[in-house]
Amino acid sequence: MPTFTPFDFQMMSRAIKLAQRGQFTTAPNPNVGCVITQGETIVGEGYHFRAGQPHAEVHALRMAGERSQGATAYVTLEPCSHYGRTPPCAEGLINAGVAKVICAMQDPNPQVSGRGIQMLRDAGIEVQVGLLEQDAYALNPAFIKRMQTGMPFVQLKMAASLDGQTALANGRSQWITSAQARHDVQVYRAKAGAVLSTSQTVLADNASLTVRWAELPQGVQDTYAEQDLRQPVRVVLDRQQQLHQQLKLYAADGAVLRVAEQDAEVCVAVNKEGQLDLAQALSALAKQHNINHIWVEAGATVAKSLLQQQLVDELILYLAPKVMGSDGRGLFGALGLTDMQQVLDVKIQDCRMVGPDIRIVATPQLKDD
Amino acid sequence: MPTFTPFDFQMMSRAIKLAQRGQFTTAPNPNVGCVITQGETIVGEGYHFRAGQPHAEVHALRMAGERSQGATAYVTLEPCSHYGRTPPCAEGLINAGVAKVICAMQDPNPQVSGRGIQMLRDAGIEVQVGLLEQDAYALNPAFIKRMQTGMPFVQLKMAASLDGQTALANGRSQWITSAQARHDVQVYRAKAGAVLSTSQTVLADNASLTVRWAELPQGVQDTYAEQDLRQPVRVVLDRQQQLHQQLKLYAADGAVLRVAEQDAEVCVAVNKEGQLDLAQALSALAKQHNINHIWVEAGATVAKSLLQQQLVDELILYLAPKVMGSDGRGLFGALGLTDMQQVLDVKIQDCRMVGPDIRIVATPQLKDD
Numbered sequence: 001m002p003t004f005t006p007f008d009f010q011m012m013s014r015a016i017k018l019a020q021r022g023q024f025t026t027a028p029n030p031n032v033g034c035v036i037t038q039g040e041t042i043v044g045e046g047y048h049f050r051a052g053q054p055h056a057e058v059h060a061l062r063m064a065g066e067r068s069q070g071a072t073a074y075v076t077l078e079p080c081s082h083y084g085r086t087p088p089c090a091e092g093l094i095n096a097g098v099a100k101v102i103c104a105m106q107d108p109n110p111q112v113s114g115r116g117i118q119m120l121r122d123a124g125i126e127v128q129v130g131l132l133e134q135d136a137y138a139l140n141p142a143f144i145k146r147m148q149t150g151m152p153f154v155q156l157k158m159a160a161s162l163d164g165q166t167a168l169a170n171g172r173s174q175w176i177t178s179a180q181a182r183h184d185v186q187v188y189r190a191k192a193g194a195v196l197s198t199s200q201t202v203l204a205d206n207a208s209l210t211v212r213w214a215e216l217p218q219g220v221q222d223t224y225a226e227q228d229l230r231q232p233v234r235v236v237l238d239r240q241q242q243l244h245q246q247l248k249l250y251a252a253d254g255a256v257l258r259v260a261e262q263d264a265e266v267c268v269a270v271n272k273e274g275q276l277d278l279a280q281a282l283s284a285l286a287k288q289h290n291i292n293h294i295w296v297e298a299g300a301t302v303a304k305s306l307l308q309q310q311l312v313d314e315l316i317l318y319l320a321p322k323v324m325g326s327d328g329r330g331l332f333g334a335l336g337l338t339d340m341q342q343v344l345d346v347k348i349q350d351c352r353m354v355g356p357d358i359r360i361v362a363t364p365q366l367k368d369d
Numbered sequence: 370m371p372t373f374t375p376f377d378f379q380m381m382s383r384a385i386k387l388a389q390r391g392q393f394t395t396a397p398n399p400n401v402g403c404v405i406t407q408g409e410t411i412v413g414e415g416y417h418f419r420a421g422q423p424h425a426e427v428h429a430l431r432m433a434g435e436r437s438q439g440a441t442a443y444v445t446l447e448p449c450s451h452y453g454r455t456p457p458c459a460e461g462l463i464n465a466g467v468a469k470v471i472c473a474m475q476d477p478n479p480q481v482s483g484r485g486i487q488m489l490r491d492a493g494i495e496v497q498v499g500l501l502e503q504d505a506y507a508l509n510p511a512f513i514k515r516m517q518t519g520m521p522f523v524q525l526k527m528a529a530s531l532d533g534q535t536a537l538a539n540g541r542s543q544w545i546t547s548a549q550a551r552h553d554v555q556v557y558r559a560k561a562g563a564v565l566s567t568s569q570t571v572l573a574d575n576a577s578l579t580v581r582w583a584e585l586p587q588g589v590q591d592t593y594a595e596q597d598l599r600q601p602v603r604v605v606l607d608r609q610q611q612l613h614q615q616l617k618l619y620a621a622d623g624a625v626l627r628v629a630e631q632d633a634e635v636c637v638a639v640n641k642e643g644q645l646d647l648a649q650a651l652s653a654l655a656k657q658h659n660i661n662h663i664w665v666e667a668g669a670t671v672a673k674s675l676l677q678q679q680l681v682d683e684l685i686l687y688l689a690p691k692v693m694g695s696d697g698r699g700l701f702g703a704l705g706l707t708d709m710q711q712v713l714d715v716k717i718q719d720c721r722m723v724g725p726d727i728r729i730v731a732t733p734q735l736k737d738d
Contacts, residue, residue: 161712162684162686162715162731163529163699163700163701164530164531164533164695164699165533168706168707168708168709168712169706169707170707176709300695304694307692315531317531319729321731322712322713322715323676323701323712323713324704324706324713325673325699325703325704325706326533326669326698326700326702326703326704327699327702327705327706328706330694330696330699331533331695332692332694332695333694333695333696334694334696335693335694335695335696336696337537337538337694337696338537338539338541339537340537340542340543340545343530343537343692343693345691346531346691347690347725348690348726348727351720351722351727352720353717353720356716356717357717358720358729360531360688362690
């Protein structure tokens with residue numbers, strides 16, 4: 001195991017904070033930060049801002065200039081070894097004369113993991129791996145999941161009254177949750193690679209499913225300028241081909257991908273219950289459209305299917321301070337359970353107030369069957 | 370307005386902390402603490418521990434002895450002026466030669482409020498009122514409510530899955546919440562003057578509804594010795610007279626009050642829906658049985674009635690990390706609402722983890738109709 005100094009921890013922590021600045025913009029690329037030091041002096045630093053633009057290491061090397069000779073580079077992710085839209089960062093570090101590279105984690109893509117490190121070592125550069133590795137993982141859970149499994153990271157958003165109702169029996173529901181909760185939803189949308197919904201939801205509200213910069217909380221606006229706004233891809237389950245060009249959905253900036261059995265951007269099978277194959281759709285979005293992270297805002301039917309098929313990574317549940325009675329519309333519809341052993345277990349990861357509402361973040365627990 | 374010194378604040382704060390030590394034992398009496406000082410030296414202090422035993426001032430005066438001459442007494446509640454099981458504390462302070470009395474708040478009973486203060490002033494003692502008044506109110510919300518309104522403070526406990534289900538459609542529910550949540554319930558029971566349930570609930574589980582000292586969390590056990598255990602009165606809605614002496618309910622220590630239309634300890638009317646008049650029952654418990662604080666553990670029907678009749682002061686809702694589906698049994702049953710304006714609004718006062726579960730404390734908001 002490599003040993004790291006307190007200064008090493010400090011620099012990698014700084015690189016991680018830099019990486020976070022790209023959290024709204026880098027998709028489908030990962031968030032990466034880089035700090036370059038000479039002795040205990042920072043001579044360069046940078047982070048990846050947007051796909052197609054330079055990687056973190058390039059920004060940091062440009063800033064360091066001549067002073068990268070013999071320097072140490074702290075990078076939150078293994079430098080890339082391949083020629084993409086930019087030349088490989090490992091090559092950049094070698095050419096700049098860096099003497100030592102410390103990476104927080106290896107590339108999560110099993111097909112290239114370790115190659116960048118090997119390229120550096122082959123050039124005589126000392127490489128250490130694993131400093132603040134957990135924090136580096138936390139920067140890119142969705143990117144890492146897609147690289148390792150070929151499936152996107154799925155967050156399922158739901159909103160209900162304290163007693164679990166999403167609407168009254170007659171369908172009325174505006175507004176269950178507060179403006180603050182709806183603004184919180186905007187932050188989640190802004191971080192996602194795609195927002196997934198259904199044509200039913202889109203048609204009911206003529207929803208655009210976009211990020212509205214003006215509705216982001218002040219703290220987010222302060223670090224995420226309006227001109228940098230990146231719209232997530234909007235994915236709409238449209239089995240009955242109901243979407244049409246007059247909808248607000250199409251008036252707004254950004255791509256729209258329809259999911260249907262045929263004649264759609266994403267074509268998937270329909271199961272015997274007449275539902276689009278959600279696992280196939282998610283897989284296609286990851287593999288064909290490079291989407292790491294999907295934020296789902298749909299109704300009880302899709303929510304139930306995603307949960308039952310164990311396709312949900314995180315449930316984000318907003319509970320409003322209201323009691324609506326059990327004769328309304330429930331969160332996940334009927335599950336037909338007859339034994340407490342069958343209930344879906346989740347783990348509460350976070351629970352806090354968002355304005356007058358409660359926001360619960362929970363991760364479904366896999367069944368051992 | 371009187372002005373208080375930092376030392377005054379410090380002493381009253383100490384008196385409030387002392388008062389809290391009686392929180393499990395003083396019912397139906399209030400929690401009261403007292404500190405007596407000479408200059409900036411504490412010469413006596415005490416708190417009320419159990420109804421029928423000496424009041425806080427008596428303990429503090431005994432400890433101070435001769436040094437109460439010319440002393441200042443800090444009391445969290447106006448000293449009493451009446452002869453009850455103990456002589457009036459105002460008289461005790463006068464006889465001990467105390468020079469100044471600072472009270473956090475007046476007696477909440479409008480019929481005696483101010484009398485103790487007047488008795489002290491008539492004896493030439495300087496009296497100031499209002500130091501840390503909010504904290505003093507928070508010591509005894511239930512006692513204060515009963516004194517001011519003649520009704521008890523009602524906490525309604527409910528437990529459900531994240532999606533608001535208390536049981537599966539077939540009634541199965543053990544265990545929705547964790548052992549930690551059940552131990553948390555024991556703390557609430559231990560603080561209450563009465564635990565209210567229904568014969569249906571009692572019969573289903575052969576429930577004793579007692580406080581089980583061994584199940585109190587360590588932190589509570591540390592300040593509340595097993596030999597001091599006070600059992601809340603157990604109140605059971607028993608319209609159909611189903612309780613019988615073979616139940617565990619009757620095997621355990623402590624009083625049991627049945628509520629029924631006749632032949633019961635608490636007799637109330639039955640409304641046209643065939644339900645016991647809950648408002649009448651609560652009023653009788655407050656007025657005839659001196660119960661300040663009622664902890665309700667019942668089913669959806671009672672919960673719904675209490676909420677609809679605006680008889681609930683606090684809703685304590687435990688949500689377990691489970692999804693059960695909307696075809697189970699809902700928290701409050703059908704409310705028949707057709708417009709979002711009709712939903713019952715609550716305000717979230719607290720939301721935190723209790724073991725793996727979430728505990729929400731919410732106060733119903735009065736409707737303006």
